[in-house]
Amino acid sequence: MHPARKGELALVHFMATKLRLQRHGRKKQAYYYIVAADSRAPRDGRFIERIGDYNPNTNPATINLDLTKAVKWLDTGAIPTDTVRAILSYKGAMMLHHLHGGVNKGVFTAEEADAKFQAWMTEKESKVQSKRERLASAKAQTNAEKLKAEAKVKEARAAAIAAKNAAAETSASEEPAEEVTSADEVNTSEDTANTTESDTQNEA
Helix, strand or coil, X not given: CCHHHHHXXXXXXXXXXXXXXXEEEECCEEEEEEEEEECCCCCCCCCCEEEEEEECCCCCCEEEECHHHHHHHHHCCCEECHHHHHHHHHHCHHHHHHHHXXXXXXXXXXXXXXXXXXXXXXXXXXXXXXXXXHHHHHHHHHHHHHHHHHHHHHHHHHHHHHHHHHHHHHHHHHHHHHHHHHHHHHHHHHHHHHHHHHHHHHHC
């Protein structure tokens, strides 16, 4: 076969390749493989190569990507889906692919491309670390506010119990006094009755 024809067929083959997500996991806990697959294959069917995985259940999302493999597929014409493109862009694969294009066109050297990529990665890592610290700080503040609210509820509950116990003690201390008063009244009535009987006998 003529070399040009062979190259054309190879290009057609790679143009039919897509970088996409393949779903795994259970309902509401799905995670995904990032794969290179024939665009005509079923979404979760056979694939050519796995180049990473993506777990959206964490914050920030967990992404493991073989950068070399991802860039290799991009350089040979594989087309990423919108979601995978965003993932590749986030991890620097799209940036490195763009730099390879610049090297191939003679815009800059491979060394300059590497320097640009390292600078980009350093800035990216700084942003990611800043986001992690911000999320951790927000989580700590939320937990502190939650503990504070729980403490207030406990204090209010303890105050209510203390008030209830105090009221019960007050009521209990008042009951014997009423009994004494009632007994005194009975004794007074008996003394009056005895006095009346004595006076009656004397008159007789």
